[in-house]
Amino acid sequence: MLKKSLQKQLLDALKTQDSISPEEYKQYLKMIKANPEKFSKLLNGSAIANTEVIAKIKGQILNMPYEFLEGKKIKEEALKVIPQDLSRNYKVIVFNKEGNNLDVGLVDPSDFKAIDAIEFLARKKNLKVKYFVISPDSFQNAAKGYESIKEQVGKALDFAEEKLAPKSGTSISDATPLEQVVKSAPVSKIVSVILRHAIEGGASDIHIEPQGDKSRVRYRIDGILHTSIVLPIYVHAALVSRIKVISNLKIDETRIPQDGRIRLTVGEKDVDFRVSLIPLITQEKVVLRVLESPDKAPTFEELGFFGNALEKMEKNLKKPNGMFLVTGPTGSGKSTTLFSALFKLNKDGVNISTLEDPVEYHIEGINQSQVRSELGFSFVAGLRALLRQDPDIIMVGEIRDKETARLAIHAALTGHSVLTTLHTNDAVGAVPRFIDMGAEAFLLASTLNLIISQRLIRRICENCKVKEEVPPEVLVEVKKDLAELPEKAWYKGVKENSNFQFHKGEGCSQCGGTGYKGRLAIAEMIIINTRMREIIAQGFNGKEVREELIKQNFVNIIQDGWMKAILGLTTVEEILRVTKQEE
Numbered sequence: 001m002l003k004k005s006l007q008k009q010l011l012d013a014l015k016t017q018d019s020i021s022p023e024e025y026k027q028y029l030k031m032i033k034a035n036p037e038k039f040s041k042l043l044n045g046s047a048i049a050n051t052e053v054i055a056k057i058k059g060q061i062l063n064m065p066y067e068f069l070e071g072k073k074i075k076e077e078a079l080k081v082i083p084q085d086l087s088r089n090y091k092v093i094v095f096n097k098e099g100n101n102l103d104v105g106l107v108d109p110s111d112f113k114a115i116d117a118i119e120f121l122a123r124k125k126n127l128k129v130k131y132f133v134i135s136p137d138s139f140q141n142a143a144k145g146y147e148s149i150k151e152q153v154g155k156a157l158d159f160a161e162e163k164l165a166p167k168s169g170t171s172i173s174d175a176t177p178l179e180q181v182v183k184s185a186p187v188s189k190i191v192s193v194i195l196r197h198a199i200e201g202g203a204s205d206i207h208i209e210p211q212g213d214k215s216r217v218r219y220r221i222d223g224i225l226h227t228s229i230v231l232p233i234y235v236h237a238a239l240v241s242r243i244k245v246i247s248n249l250k251i252d253e254t255r256i257p258q259d260g261r262i263r264l265t266v267g268e269k270d271v272d273f274r275v276s277l278i279p280l281i282t283q284e285k286v287v288l289r290v291l292e293s294p295d296k297a298p299t300f301e302e303l304g305f306f307g308n309a310l311e312k313m314e315k316n317l318k319k320p321n322g323m324f325l326v327t328g329p330t331g332s333g334k335s336t337t338l339f340s341a342l343f344k345l346n347k348d349g350v351n352i353s354t355l356e357d358p359v360e361y362h363i364e365g366i367n368q369s370q371v372r373s374e375l376g377f378s379f380v381a382g383l384r385a386l387l388r389q390d391p392d393i394i395m396v397g398e399i400r401d402k403e404t405a406r407l408a409i410h411a412a413l414t415g416h417s418v419l420t421t422l423h424t425n426d427a428v429g430a431v432p433r434f435i436d437m438g439a440e441a442f443l444l445a446s447t448l449n450l451i452i453s454q455r456l457i458r459r460i461c462e463n464c465k466v467k468e469e470v471p472p473e474v475l476v477e478v479k480k481d482l483a484e485l486p487e488k489a490w491y492k493g494v495k496e497n498s499n500f501q502f503h504k505g506e507g508c509s510q511c512g513g514t515g516y517k518g519r520l521a522i523a524e525m526i527i528i529n530t531r532m533r534e535i536i537a538q539g540f541n542g543k544e545v546r547e548e549l550i551k552q553n554f555v556n557i558i559q560d561g562w563m564k565a566i567l568g569l570t571t572v573e574e575i576l577r578v579t580k581q582e583e
């Protein structure tokens, strides 16, 4: 409620400006004395005077600037500084954020509790706040940005229902033709909300699929699919058709798979979506892959590499020739690691060329080619061509066959740095895999520099991180795995957490209730030094490999995972989930 003394001042000002008559003035004055709450409530509507006029007067009285927010689009970055509950409770809104400076709108500038809450938050996050008075209407408008995807889609759906929902007593021929529906505002609004939400939520893929009498929209975030909205099936065909229209696909073709692309401008950046359609028994399913062109690649540190591992990677990346190899199953983040490496190597003085399938990230200054086997532009044909392009650094998306393996080894032997990936379960497995593909052991030995094997795990949300007790049998397993590790290989901070206190995320608004936010790699790596070259050339004897790995302070992927869990970066469940998949 607006403070009583302020109510009186406000009423005086309204009278002075002739916004109210002398009779009304007397009547409201009585109300302030008898029932100030009622008067305060009336002020929030336009019963007494225009709400913008009232907001301006509040500002004059308290010497606080006034701001009009209707029709103004608030950036999510600003809005999200304060949680929705707090905003709703105190009727405050952050409507602008530049660096550490916040512009905060208050409906009731005399509400010290609201100001206290904001000040507390600002101190914690080291932000500077400037306050403005806003009207309740401005607040409502700005707070719309908090609306969830369900609410936004729900509104559009209400409009769509009229045109799309099957009505009783009408025949099919009475229904609005699909082409007309597809062009209609609600359908395009639903599609655009679905796409934008993917970007804002950091999703990598969107699935729109028919499921009985429902159309289900799922997002893959940090590697896991989450159902986000469920729509009535009658909109499914319209959504699919709309997506076909904007990705230039044949709208009337529903019997065969189709592939396309959409470019969308979100905020100030362009985002590409790769569109894939496949007919199911009843209707078509759409999967959209988000292909972002980030301004900056994540660094190795951001990907979860640190300490010794980071040093090994950086040292080997600098070598002018030889092979930098990343292995792991599909979805293990191999391409992201290579992307990060290429970003680091990208300088004027070098020619970097890539062969990829698909090109997942665009990097300015790098010559990226998309392999198109159906046209004869295979990895093999591409590599042959690339070698005549005077390259310094070559990235080959994946080595899948004998000839690509042979050419990649040849390139690495003839003074090029080759970055590539291989589909194997562990680092040691890369050598026999190459030999199986017909590589000569002695050539391979002189080519390889570093073999990394990696997986992606989810990172605990820092905002809702709490301690977690793990079952005793898990603790036994962790201790057993780490006992095999030489003292020197332990990460900083692991020993200090001597009773192995683990953590998890409880789930909050920042992580969509999952308890996880972002991902990081767990990895193992083998340095191909002089001794390891000998071992490879002489047939890669298991016992000799193990002895050399001990000398290298080799940390296997599970040990790396356990230590990252002990350091509080991820949960025990994540390590078990990712490592169990392979059994």
Ligand SMILES: [Zn+2]
Binding pocket: 461, 462, 463, 464, 465, 505, 506, 507, 508, 509, 510, 511, 512, 513, 515, 516
């Ligand atoms: Zn959280």
